[in-house]
Amino acid sequence: MNGTDIVLDVQGLTVDIATPRGALHAVRDVSFQVRRGETLCLVGESGCGKSMTSLAIMGLLPKAARRNTRRLAVLGEDLSKARGRRINALRGSKMAMIFQEPMTALNPAYAIGEQLTEHYIHHRGASSQQARDRAVELLEKVGIASAGQRLAQYPHQLSGGLRQRVMIAMALMCGPELLIADEPSTALDVTIQAQILRLLADLQAELGIAMVLITHDLGVVARIARQVAVMYAGQIVEEGPVADIFSAPRHPYTQGLLGCIPVPGRSAPGEALGTIPGVVPSLVGELRGCAFADRCAYAQAQCLTAVPIHGQPPGQQWRCILGAEGVPA
Numbered sequence: 400m401n402g403t404d405i406v407l408d409v410q411g412l413t414v415d416i417a418t419p420r421g422a423l424h425a426v427r428d429v430s431f432q433v434r435r436g437e438t439l440c441l442v443g444e445s446g447c448g449k450s451m452t453s454l455a456i457m458g459l460l461p462k463a464a465r466r467n468t469r470r471l472a473v474l475g476e477d478l479s480k481a482r483g484r485r486i487n488a489l490r491g492s493k494m495a496m497i498f499q500e501p502m503t504a505l506n507p508a509y510a511i512g513e514q515l516t517e518h519y520i521h522h523r524g525a526s527s528q529q530a531r532d533r534a535v536e537l538l539e540k541v542g543i544a545s546a547g548q549r550l551a552q553y554p555h556q557l558s559g560g561l562r563q564r565v566m567i568a569m570a571l572m573c574g575p576e577l578l579i580a581d582e583p584s585t586a587l588d589v590t591i592q593a594q595i596l597r598l599l600a601d602l603q604a605e606l607g608i609a610m611v612l613i614t615h616d617l618g619v620v621a622r623i624a625r626q627v628a629v630m631y632a633g634q635i636v637e638e639g640p641v642a643d644i645f646s647a648p649r650h651p652y653t654q655g656l657l658g659c660i661p662v663p664g665r666s667a668p669g670e671a672l673g674t675i676p677g678v679v680p681s682l683v684g685e686l687r688g689c690a691f692a693d694r695c696a697y698a699q700a701q702c703l704t705a706v707p708i709h710g711q712p713p714g715q716q717w718r719c720i721l722g723a724e725g726v727p728a
Contacts, residue, residue, distance in 0.1 A: 406577050406609035407433040407456070407494075411469035414448075414455050414633075424682045425451045425464070427633040432712075433577070433609040433626075438600075440620040440641075441613045442656075444680060445632035449613045450499075453579045454609075457496050459489040460487050473577055493576040495570035497656075498584050503561035505554040511565055512550025519572045537568040541598060560591035564675075567598065571606070578603070581613045596623060617660055621645060626713075629653050632690035633682055639715030649709070649717040651695045689719070697721060 414426035418621040433439045441449045458478065471478045473494055481489060499503040506514060511562055515537075516530035525533070531550065536674040538546035541564040564584060570578060580599060584592035600623050603610045612623060620627050620641060629652065637650040648654045658673035677694035680716045688691045689695070695702070701720055709723065710716035 402555040404436075405432050406435050406474060407611065408415035408433075408470055408472045409452075409456065409468070409472070411467075412455060412471060413467045414450065414451050414460065414464055415462045415467075416461070418683060421684050424686055425633055426455060427682075427686070429630075429633075431628050431638065433611055435576070435609055436603075436607045437626060438603055438610045438612055439622045439626045439628060441611060441628050441630060442615065442617060442620055444615055444679070446655075447630040447670065448633040449615075449630055451633075452580055453496065453581050453611065453613055457490060457494065459496075467488070473590050488522065491518050492573045493575055495573070495575040497563075497566050497570050497578070499578040499581045500567045501559070502554060504566060505562060507554050509553070510550065511552050511554065511557070515550070515565070515569055515572060516571075522573050533572060534568070537571055537683070538565070540602070541565075541568045541629045542570075542594075543568075559587050560594065563564065563587060563591075563595055564598070566603070567595075571602070574606075575608065577611070579611045579613070581611075582615070583612075616686055617645075617656060629656070632679055634690065634718065636691065636719070637715070637717040639710070640713070644716045647715075648690075649715065649721065649723065650695055650719050651721070652691050653717075655694075 409432070410430045412426055412429040413424070416423040416425050426698055429438060429452055441452060443449055454460050456471065460466055468479055473489060476489070478486070478489070509567050511638065512531065512534060513594050515534040516527065519530045519533055520527065521527055525621060535546045538549060543549055543561060543564055557565065564640070583599065584595045587595060596619060599610070601614070624666065627638065627644055628635045629640050629650065630636070631652045637644060637648065637653045644653060648657055655673070655675040659675070661672060675694060679691050680693060689706045690696040692702040699720060708716060708718060
């Protein structure tokens with residue numbers, strides 16, 4: 400692969416939110432790239448900045464939030480300079496997003512068919528019949544039977560799994576080259592979760608699109624992604640190939656996350672699950688050094704100032720005083 404394969408290029412992304420107590424630094428100097436046909440998983444516990452990162456990329460931040468970045472580009476086009484109609488055109492045709500809860504993302508007052516065809520007609524200049532044919536084609540592709548009849552139904556008439564499949568079809572209507580999926584299976588039961596994740600993986604492979612999958616479930620990461628970025632307190636603390644990070648995690652936070660997962664055959668029944676002591680720090684006000692220092696068994700005085708970044712892409716990288724041998728570099 401070369402530079403022309405890069406679909407999404409994020410460099411130095413920050414998101415600050417104004418609060419009565421001062422600026423909340425929701426996303427802090429986040430950088431990553433996603434190539435054509437690649438799936439990157441953003442993983443971390445709730446509140447670490449995963450969803451805010453996705454909204455910043457899509458230009459859907461709340462009014463109180465301010466986005467800054469050295470570079471934010473899709474297919475080489477600078478999103479930070481796109482305004483009004485241009486950003487709307489890019490969101491409709493080049494990049495799309497699947498949200499956590501389809502019942503809030505779908506408009507309950509409009510039939511499924513209207514919601515699927517509206518932006519296809521707008522962005523592609525298609526006729527109503529062409530848009531309808533495209534909607535039926537994609538509903539069938541995402542595994543919805545009797546697709547033509549479903550177009551007349553409303554969101555409340557569909558199960559949670561079917562609504563999420565409709566959301567996936569809607570995201571694919573205009574053939575985007577970048578798909579962002581923000582915890583797309585969180586609100587579904589376990590069986591349906593597995594079906595939705597398998598569907599996304601199959602569609603991504605079939606269509607060759609770049610995908611950013613946001614999740615807090617490391618099991619999902621292991622099944623779907625080749626690249627993973629672990630976020631903590633608004634920063635990416637470790638990233639690289641999934642196989643490398645799962646076999647030899649370098650950052651203590653990543654080690655803690657993996658230690659919380661029960662391992663079949665090794666975790667005894669009734670055995671207490673692993674935990675990470677402490678709580679996530681406040682991101683309001685001035686922040687220095689490593690945000691994980693208060694919870695880390697390896698913390699030293701230098702962790703409270705500048706923290707080095709080890710490794711080089713496309714290999715494993717981590718933000719920590721610990722080097723590859725597990726001792727301060």
